[in-house]
Amino acid sequence: MKLKNKNNKINFKKNRNNYNYSNGIINITNQGYAFVKIKKNNKTIFIPKNKINRSLEGDTVKVKFKKNINKIKIKGEIIKILKRKTKKFVGILKKNYKDYCFNPKNNNFIVCNKIIVNIPKIKSEKYKNNYKVLVEITSWPKNLKNPLGKILKVFGKVGEYKTELYSLLEEYNISYKFSKNIEKEAKKIFSKGILNSKLELRKDMRNINTFTIDPSNAKDFDDAISIREINNKIWEIGIHISDVTYFIKENSELDKEAYLRNTSIYLIEKVIPMLPNILSNELCSLKPKKDKLSFSVIFNINEKGELLKSWIGKTIIRSDKKFTYDEVQKIINEKKGFFYKEINTLFLLSKKLINKRLNNGSIFLDRIEAKFKLDKNNNPKSIVLEKNNEAHSIIEEFMLLTNKKVSEFVSNKITKKPYIYRIHDKPDYEKIFVLKKIIKPLGYFLDLNNIKDSINHLLKKIKGKPEQNMIENLILRSMNKAKYSTKNIGHYGLSFIYYTHFTSPIRRYSDIIAHRLLNNYLLNKKVKSVDFYEKQSQYCSYKERVAIDIERDFLKYIQIKFLKNFLGKEFDGVITGFTEWGVYIDIIQFQTEGMIKLRDIKEDSYTLDPNGHSIIGKNKKNYYLLGDKVKVKLINIDLEKKRIILNWIKK
Structure with a gap:
């Protein structure tokens, strides 16, 4: 019996020696997986969705990963949360049957998607569905998928001026009063x-x-x-x-x-x-x-x-x-x-x-x-x-x-x-090079040997054009x-x-x-x-x-609220960006960006080109580039997520 225990200890020690343990800050993506950057060796550890272990965006964590650091992609798991970045979150209260849950505004709150909130019956009138509130996590039992929390502050109904103003200041920890x-x-x-x-x-x-x-x-x-x-x-x-x-x-x-x-x-x-x-x-x-x-x-x-x-x-x-x-x-x-x-x-x-x-x-x-x-x-x-x-x-x-x-x-x-x-x-030379590639199909040129004069010349040429705002934003991003x-x-x-x-x-x-x-x-x-x-x-x-x-x-909140008055109207737009699932359009009249899902473009089945600067139709082989002019229809406004939903009409 003693020999068996001894062997177990040796195996455990040997197994433990195959791993590294480091501390770092976790960055959780919108897709739910995460990364932890290790300062000691400047390595970035990839964390799968099922290995995040109840950590939240910005937390200081202890990460475990295999010693084979020669691999390009190092996979690890969170074994301990050392320090929460915050326990307080601004978000929206949602009523599910008889209970309430809380959806944090933070898009990277992927692990649990919500916080379970217990509301005493005495205060139930104060806490209403679709109200913005400040919630603090009180505990997160291991047997529960979601953390438990309590409401600290009520801001008001989603979409109202004071609600959005003061919840935004709270979110960024900005004091609007002096002591x-x-x-x-x-x-x-x-x-x-x-x-x-x-x-x-x-x-x-x-x-x-x-x-x-x-x-x-x-x-x-x-x-x-x-x-x-x-x-x-x-x-x-x-x-x-x-x-x-x-x-x-x-x-x-x-x-x-x-x-x-x-x-x-x-x-x-x-x-x-x-x-x-x-x-x-x-x-x-x-x-x-x-x-x-x-x-x-x-x-x-x-x-x-x-x-x-x-x-x-x-x-x-x-x-x-x-x-x-x-x-x-x-x-x-x-x-x-x-x-x-x-x-x-x-x-x-x-x-x-x-x-x-x-x-x-x-x-x-x-x-x-x-x-x-x-x-x-x-x-x-x-x-x-x-x-x-x-x-x-x-x-x-x-x-x-x-x-x-x-x-x-x-x-x-x-x-x-x-x-x-x-x-x-x-400016970052690679970003300037990408800018040059994007504007070339639109008929514009950038001289990489004389960037400043070339950018000034470009700014003059696009003045008053539909694509002006889009190209100016690209220039700013390259700087x-x-x-x-x-x-x-x-x-x-x-x-x-x-x-x-x-x-x-x-x-x-x-x-x-x-x-x-x-x-x-x-x-x-x-x-x-x-x-x-x-x-x-x-x-x-x-x-x-x-x-x-x-x-x-x-x-963005004011722009979106203003556009509620124009639901069902058609507008001229310019394509400003692509993702694997959508197209971003700048509505020229308001200089406000909206989005169309690729699956909602009925003329063909579109996929994102590997360069990320265009989409290509599967059947008709039509393609759309950044800066292309399109006609769109405003079909919905999502005040909660601050999104403008558009419908594709034609090029």
Whole structure:
């Protein structure tokens, strides 16, 4: 008996030695299988559906896999969940007979598809079918396929404005309210105002014509422009940025809260601000007819758009007027109006700056934006497709110039000191090559030896064409994302050697970092280590991507809700993507993407070509490419899954 036990132990040990055990984060696909990346050897372990072992997307897990690491595909299984990424999920409550279950919004919640929720009879009226709720997993017994959970919060009926807004913020863990302590600190700062701010140490620019240009619904004004003619054909132009860091002291509770939020989030009819409104919309905002503190860059520019000299420092300003973009555009068009001479000069100089930037290799992506108007019940009532006009160009070019010159100043005058840069790496060559292949059948060409000029030429050729939006999206996907870093590699898209974000400190924490560092260098003060600012830069990049995701997600909800008014209508569309089971179509009139299942295309039986850029009919051998124009019919809207279902009519 002892010998048998001994042999069993030996066999177990031998068997155990055939396996490796590592920790990693699990990534579960929409199809239900998963991958775990092992940091030690940079290997990716494939996890079959039946080996996920109740782990959920993003969990830290212990994975077991065979030692034969020479195989291309290493298969493993999850043997332990070390740490849940989250136990809380936003989703939809569904009533099944007498019981309730909860379908998480997370598409990768494939393992169980739902959480069983017990609801006390007393509260049953509060919890209704098709209501969005926040649920926490309380346990997951081994004998159950599904975990058990409890409801923490009810958002309301699926599809309603407030329901979608607040459930989305909860999903991304975004706080839409400030704590009482933060509000108290903000009120204290507001009550002091600009008193005792040593105005004598600031350059006084209150007697120079100054104004702001912003969207009509703007409430926080980060930047203002002043302009005066020095002598014949030379102008002094001041770019005045709100001196937020004068009010927000480093390491204060307010500063820590601003850093956590990191950016204001702009949703339709709703702003989630980085700073309390009493500061962002009042004290720090460069409102007209009030003395305001600013951090300014003053340029002397001649009629050719050449910079003769510049000055950077703290100022006090007094804006004369608050303009909207539409008001400024009207003044440019009609050649008359308040501050016409100043506005026209800025407009002419901005054109010179644009030409210089484009001649230097800057990519000019002039995108069209979908803007919605809501009724009193926050339902979308109309859509306008807008693009930037000359008024936008004035602000854009002078802000670009300011960001460029500030980073140049720090890099060239303050050597070997850390700074926060806005960097943009070269595009992925393989993605550019794929882009070239996709656009070739549409009659467009891309020169891989001269990518920037070729892309600009392509952008001009597609302007106003049905495929414009699709190709612009492909161009953006082929580019690397801009981010923040202390390691400057330049900005590829703008063709700038030095670039930062300095001009929006009310709504971006990256700009607060840029202000603080610059001010410390001007005053010869010590700063923290490069590592400290690099970590901050990485966090700013992360929070920026989160904000973009939230804004896109909410816009998609508004677009889909708006399209409910057009069920049964026919539209022109452009093919934007293929999967093994469907075709994605951009509805040109709304610049909104919908989907058609391959099986619903009745003219033939279509399959996806191996290149993924076309579908081919089995019988008639017809084929469709990315960018092809099609006629479609809107047959259904799924508000729960945020999907637009289309029907195929003809090419």
